[in-house]
Amino acid sequence: xxxxxxxxxxxxxxxxxxxxxxxxxxxxxxxxxxxxxxxxxxxxxxxxxxxxxxxxxxxxxxxxxxxxxxxxxxxxxxxxxxxxxxxxxxxxxxxxxxxxxxxxxxxxxxxxxxxxxxxxxxxxxxxxxxxxxxxxxxxxxxxxxxxxxxxxxxxxxxxxxxxxxxxxxxxxxxxxxxxxxxxxxxxxxxxxxxxxxxxxxxxxxxxxxxxxxxxxxxxxxxxxxxxxxxxxxxxxxxxxxxxxxxxxxxxxxxxxxxxxxxxxxxxxxxxxxxxxxxxxxxxxxxxxxxxxxxxxxxxxxxxxxxxxxxxxxxxxxxxxxxxxxxxxxxxxxxxxxxxxxxxxxxxxxxxxxxxxxxxxxxxxxxxxxxxxxxxxxxxxxxxxxxxxxxxxxxxxxxxxxxxxxxxxxxxxxxxxxxxxxxxxxxxxxxxxxxxxxxxxxxxxxxxxx
Amino acid sequence: xxxxxxxxxxxxxxxxxxxxxxxxxxxxxxxxxxxxxxxxxxxxxxxxxxxxxxxxxxxxxxxxxxxxxxxxxxxxxxxxxxxxxxxxxxxxxxxxxxxxxxxxxxxxxxxxxxxxxxxxxxxxxxxxxxxxxxxxxxxxxxxxxxxxxxxxxxxxxxxxxxxxxxxxxxxxxxxxxxxxxxxxxxxxxxxxxxxxxxxxxxxxxxxxxxxxxxxxxxxxxxxxxxxxxxxxxxxxxxxxxxxxxxxxxxxxxxxxxxxxxxxxxxxxxxxxxxxxxxxxxxxxxxxxxxxxxxxxxxxxxxxxxxxxxxxxxxxxxxxxxxxxxxxxxxxxxxxxxxxxxxxxxxxxxxxxxxxxxxxxxxxxxxxxxxxxxxxxxxxxxxxxxxxxxxxxxxxxxxxxxxxxxxxxxxxxxxxxxxxxxxxxxxxxxxxxxxxxxxxxxxxxxxxxx
Numbered sequence: 071x072x073x074x075x076x077x078x079x080x081x082x083x084x085x086x087x088x089x090x091x092x093x094x095x096x097x098x099x100x101x102x103x104x105x106x107x108x109x110x111x112x113x114x115x116x117x118x119x120x121x122x123x124x125x126x127x128x129x130x131x132x133x134x135x136x137x138x139x140x141x142x143x144x145x146x147x148x149x150x151x152x153x154x155x156x157x158x159x160x161x162x163x164x165x166x167x168x169x170x171x172x173x174x175x176x177x178x179x180x181x182x183x184x185x186x187x188x189x190x191x192x193x194x195x196x197x198x199x200x201x202x203x204x205x206x207x208x209x210x211x212x213x214x215x216x217x218x219x220x221x222x223x224x225x226x227x228x229x230x231x232x233x234x235x236x237x238x239x240x241x242x243x244x245x246x247x248x249x250x251x252x253x254x255x256x257x258x259x260x261x262x263x264x265x266x267x268x269x270x271x272x273x274x275x276x277x278x279x280x281x282x283x284x285x286x287x288x289x290x291x292x293x294x295x296x297x298x299x300x301x302x303x304x305x306x307x308x309x310x311x312x313x314x315x316x317x318x319x320x321x322x323x324x325x326x327x328x329x330x331x332x333x334x335x336x337x338x339x340x341x342x343x344x345x346x347x348x349x350x351x352x353x354x355x356x357x358x359x360x361x362x363x364x365x366x367x368x369x370x371x372x373x374x375x376x377x378x379x380x381x382x383x384x385x386x387x388x389x390x391x392x393x394x395x396x397x398x399x400x401x402x403x404x405x406x407x408x409x410x411x412x413x414x415x416x417x418x419x420x421x422x423x424x425x426x427x428x429x430x431x432x433x434x435x436x437x438x439x440x441x442x443x444x445x446x447x448x449x450x451x452x453x454x455x456x457x458x459x460x461x462x463x464x465x466x467x468x469x470x471x472x473x474x475x476x477x478x479x480x481x482x483x484x485x486x487x488x489x490x491x492x493x494x495x496x497x498x499x500x501x502x503x504x505x506x507x508x509x510x511x512x513x514x515x516x517x518x519x
Numbered sequence: 520x521x522x523x524x525x526x527x528x529x530x531x532x533x534x535x536x537x538x539x540x541x542x543x544x545x546x547x548x549x550x551x552x553x554x555x556x557x558x559x560x561x562x563x564x565x566x567x568x569x570x571x572x573x574x575x576x577x578x579x580x581x582x583x584x585x586x587x588x589x590x591x592x593x594x595x596x597x598x599x600x601x602x603x604x605x606x607x608x609x610x611x612x613x614x615x616x617x618x619x620x621x622x623x624x625x626x627x628x629x630x631x632x633x634x635x636x637x638x639x640x641x642x643x644x645x646x647x648x649x650x651x652x653x654x655x656x657x658x659x660x661x662x663x664x665x666x667x668x669x670x671x672x673x674x675x676x677x678x679x680x681x682x683x684x685x686x687x688x689x690x691x692x693x694x695x696x697x698x699x700x701x702x703x704x705x706x707x708x709x710x711x712x713x714x715x716x717x718x719x720x721x722x723x724x725x726x727x728x729x730x731x732x733x734x735x736x737x738x739x740x741x742x743x744x745x746x747x748x749x750x751x752x753x754x755x756x757x758x759x760x761x762x763x764x765x766x767x768x769x770x771x772x773x774x775x776x777x778x779x780x781x782x783x784x785x786x787x788x789x790x791x792x793x794x795x796x797x798x799x800x801x802x803x804x805x806x807x808x809x810x811x812x813x814x815x816x817x818x819x820x821x822x823x824x825x826x827x828x829x830x831x832x833x834x835x836x837x838x839x840x841x842x843x844x845x846x847x848x849x850x851x852x853x854x855x856x857x858x859x860x861x862x863x864x865x866x867x868x869x870x871x872x873x874x875x876x877x878x879x880x881x882x883x884x885x886x887x888x889x890x891x892x893x894x895x896x897x898x899x900x901x902x903x904x905x906x907x908x909x910x911x912x913x914x915x916x917x918x919x920x921x922x923x924x925x926x927x928x929x930x931x932x933x934x935x936x937x938x939x940x941x942x943x944x945x946x947x948x949x950x951x952x953x954x955x956x957x958x959x960x961x962x963x964x965x966x967x968x
Contacts, residue, residue, distance in 0.1 A: 073750070075718065077670070090749075090750050090931070091718075091749075092715075092929045093929075109718055109749075110714070110715070110716060110717045110718025110719065110749060111670070111717075111718050111719075137928045137929040138929055139929040139930060139931045166929075166930070166931055167929055167930045167931075169927070169928050169929055172928050172929075173928075190712075191709075191712040191921045191922070191924060191925070192712075192924060192928060194712060194713065194716040195715060195716040199716075200716055200717070203672065203674070203716075203717075204672060204717075206673070206675075207672045207673040207674070210673050210675075211663060211667045211673065214660060214663055218660045221526070221560070223652065223653060223656045224655070224656040224659050224660065225652070225656070225958055226655075226659075226725075226742065226957060226958055227958065227959065228740060228958075228959040228961060228966075229678070229702075229725050229727075229740055230691075230727075230739070230740055230961050230966055231966070232966050232967045232968075242679075242693055242694075242695070243693070243694060244691055244692070244693055244702070245691075245692055246691070246739075246966055247729070247731075247963055249966065251966045253678075253693070260640075260958065260959060263639075263640040263641075263643060263958075263968075264643065264958065265559070266541075266559070266644060267559060267643040267644040267648075267649055267652075268559045268560075268649070268652075268653075269524065269540075269558055269559025269560050270559070270560075275724070275725060276675075276678050276724060276725065278678075278679075280696070282696075290679070290695075291677060291678055291679055293675065300539075300540075300558075300559060301522070301539050472640045472967070472968035473640070473968075475640060475641060476640070478618070479586045479618050479621050479622075479641060480541045480542075480586040480587055480588040480615075480616055480618055480621075481588060481615070481616045482539070482588045482615055482616075508675060509674055509675055509676065509677075509709065509712075509713065510676065510677040510709060512677055512679050514696055517677075517679055517680070517681050517695055517698065517700045518681045518921070519681070519712075519921035519922075
């Protein structure tokens with residue numbers, strides 16, 4: 071008898087099968103045991119009846135602790151109450167390793183998140199982390215398919231780099247033989263070299279920020295997808311970001327139904343993603359925020375009152391804060407593109423509009439409290455203007471002379487954006503903290519396991 | 520008139536089009552210029568006739584240097600001599616940026632590789648690097664599709680890690696706030712945690728080795744794909760590696776015809792990949808090598824004579840060296856699986872066979888001098904045996920206590936392998952040095968650009 075997997079069990083109704091995996095949970099009385107059996111592809115209930123199996127089999131099924139590794143044999147039956155439509159009537163059970171002290175208990179109590187993160191190597195076996203990480207896997211493949219189908223060339227940027235892209239305060243240093251190098255904060259500058267060679271490229275890899283902030287939106291190590299396109303200007307960049315987000319969310323809605331159901335995710339707002347994203351000028355967004363601040367202040371809801379206090383906290387004309395993004399998400403109930411931020415709040419490589427006051431940049435704000443998931447725009451393509459910005463921002467010129475070369479040798483208008491994979495997964499799965507969206511999160515206090 | 524791209528030009532035969540891109544090269548006389556125009560998606564010849572265009576257009580077409588950014592208009596015609604089947608009869612040319620000092624010259628001379636690597640941000644625009652990196656892009660997507668289609672869950676391992684997997688001598692340290700962490704050498708140990716949660720996972724990301732060796736096979740930063748599967752034993756691991764390599768090579772042969780042609784790659788050996796890979800026990804491989812050593816010693820070919828001297832240089836019973844792998848590749852003219860290496864030459868986590876003498880491991884050796892592209896095997900799944908190996912290999916136990924947990928809580932037989940993306944691309948493209956297979960190679964002397 072060949073082993074089969076839980077994911078294919080409904081092809082074996084009324085047949086005898088063998089399954090290899092682990093005991094996930096157990097209920098039952100002295101005569102009838104209901105084993106929740108998992109093999110990584112899914113969970114199925116295995117019914118073990120004292121009357122129908124050898125005494126030592128029943129005894130083992132009763133005795134072994136959760137996460138014992140086992141081989142189960144039995145007959146597959148239809149079962150309408152089962153989430154997968156079948157259950158197994160056990161005839162035999164062999165124990166590979168008997169476990170009695172599995173450190174994570176399945177319980178209804180509020181879990182201790184730090185303890186669970188210490189046990190992340192085991193915790194990933196549980197239903198909730200498993201569902202979130204399965205969605206992550208689908209999201210990443212969807213992103214790769216989106217760009218591949220559209221003729222983008224994958225262009226891996228280096229991780230070990232000579233220079234900073236997003237500010238020196240959050241750089242991780244790496245002693246590199248006799249030199250010092252840094253972990254990349256973004257592959258964008260490299261992506262620009264690729265856009266000049268291939269027209270359309272996508273950089274997709276891990277990026278690093280030595281963030282000291284302990285918010286639920288920050289990791290020190292996270293994956294970012296960064297398309298970069300020659301001859302693409304601001305409107306086209308917004309089109310691309312919108313299409314990519316729609317593609318990815320729709321794919322997750324289609325192919326991760328089971329997981330989103332496991333997570334009890336209300337997908338009503340996600341389902342709005344196919345509508346056009348509102349495109350809102352920064353100045354207009356400021357007005358909306360002023361109105362929301364006033365409205366929320368008068369609310370009876372304590373949370374809204376508190377949010378009101380945090381809206382526009384950095385003042386009018388400043389970059390948006392987390393509360394601003396949350397409020398805009400509540401207002402539009404859809405992803406919204408905020409464009410034309412004041413030039414001063416954006417990075418040195420951003421191209422200004424014709425007034426010189428605003429950057430030709432865009433952030434996409436996701437609803438449901440997730441905030442910015444995309445940041446991008448047109449890059450400065452004029453040599454003198456870029457050199458002036460480099461000077462103004464105190465970027466060491468010798469570290470990015472190669473980048474400046476792109477403006478010397480056939481400069482063209484171009485742009486792109488970066489989307490953080492974890493924030494995107496956080497939104498789709500509705501999980502509270504971004505650390506749950508990556509197998510082994512890295513934060514200021516955590517490099518282990 | 521909308522801009523079109525070179526890649527779609529054959530849909531516009533006998534139509535007027537506009538193209539945006541760069542001057543790649545130019546030939547011609549005083550009356551007729553042949554511009555090689557590139558836009559990232561391809562290269563097309565644009566014919567500019569003095570009689571047919573405005574004087575200033577002809578003058579610009581004659582004057583501008585290579586890599587000037589330009590907009591070209593003209594009529595598309597069929598042309599059987601063109602590699603893309605069409606050429607453009609230019610009617611107008613606008614210069615976006617005129618360039619006269621592009622630092623890379625197209626010439627038939629032997630290029631200075633170090634100078635070219637210093638200009639890597641520009642060099643990627645040239646035909647050969649462009650073709651190699653396009654193959655890389657296809658290879659990576661093929662790998663991702665292979666695993667996705669087979670139900671593997673993508674499981675990103677952390678880059679910043681607390682411990683060594685492949686030996687402390689090649690670790691890059693990262694000061695991490697108040698602690699010290701390390702750049703990952705392999706995601707395998709993390710992949711094993713995923714196999715216990717999902718059954719089948721694939722880790723795919725950058726890995727790092729502080730290699731001081733300056734061979735044409737080594738980079739300090741390279742991408743590795745690492746599938747890991749619960750209940751998979753040595754034969755199954757060889758099956759998986761064979762299937763994956765066949766899938767990837769066949770996909771490149773199908774979809775990268777243009778690029779392999781640009782690279783003048785003789786694909787006759789690559790086309791043999793669909794045949795079964797010979798599976799050769801290590802002891803048998805030693806005998807083959809002894810015979811090859813003797814045969815080559817008697818050859819009139821100086822290179823073979825030299826190779827003979829390097830075969831089995833580390834002695835019988837040792838790990839295979841580069842010359843051994845080259846010789847095996849020449850002998851089998853196909854990928855070959857060498858399995859059951861002596862336990863001593865393999866890593867601490869390898870499971871031994873029943874004799875205790877050999878590891879249940881396999882390396883896949885690619886032909887044509889490329890050498891090992893896959894290394895893998897069954898992992899030690901017995902708690903006591905693993906702990907003994909950890910002690911013997913002086914692995915700090917506190918750094919991998921979490922890994923040992925996998926043998927305490929439902930241990931099962933499992934295994935997988937790692938394939939280096941760059942070596943695979945090196946083989947497919949036939950390029951001499953692995954540094955050409957990644958956009959921005961990192962070696963002992965190079966972190967820039």
